[in-house]
Amino acid sequence: MAAIIIKYRKKPAKIAGYEALLKRLPAYHPKKEQVEDLLKSTNAGFGGEERLDQLMKYFNPDYPYLIIQDYSISANIELQADTILLTQSCVILLEVKNISGRLRFTINPSTLHQTTASGVERGLKSPQVQMEMAKWKFEKLLKSLNISLPVHVFLVIAYPNQIVEDSPPGSVIWSADEVMIRLQNFKLPPKILSIDELHRFGQQLLSLYSEFDPFPLAPKNNIHPSEINIGVFCPECKSSKMNKVKRTWMCEKCGLTNPEAHHQAIHEWFMLIKPSITVAECKNFLALEYVSTARRILNNPLYKKVADNKTKKYYLDMQVDIHEK
């Protein structure tokens, strides 16, 4: 049976956002380390999920199934699952963790303790509680769709160098390497849905899918917009700025020219500051000399113009996915 992945994982938009935030925070900014940690853990999480996807490449059970990678709903019920396996008899949610070092679970209260290679211990949110919440939310969702499938949740440890010391009682933790075989041998409960109903259910879930919007990152991390460095940065040297020279931008350091470099800076504004930009804000953020240049830059199909009283605001046209590479 061919692999039936009805939604594929893509790189979280947050990663580009945190990179832009780090680039634009002044050196020695007190939040720098915190943002670096967020970027590191988001990258690690994505890496762990991609590893599981890779290991599931040859998944070929003798039961019909559908897979949804990276699912979220942000409407009435806020729900997130790293991987969902839909079968005719049950729903299996996989929660992938990629946290390095020794992992020790404690209860009362439920916490995950991480001891890094350098010996630093820190407490993290309990994946156990997160899984129970995901199960409960998913059951609620199924009820609203009139689907009475049981829901199972499994915690997946992405890399073998993550050592789990005390797993919480009653929990099942799999290593990513064993997920495929465990799922293939999984004793499925009796069938409830027909094949057609399974596919309809998959499509229903996809139609409810909505991406969790992590932006704008500055206010979400309690950073004031005035603390964000302005200007257009060089796509090559990353941290050096470009100057407007006639119809193009030129890097102060490497001399690279790029007539479209301002679009990246405007995307960064949307990711960091707020979802709209005015001509005046654009002139200031790109450090332009003339308002007319800002107006010309924003009059581009990439941006949607919305008149709000007297001020025209520009939004990113959501039809154009800036994170798609």
Ligand SMILES: [Zn+2]
């Ligand atoms: Zn450069």
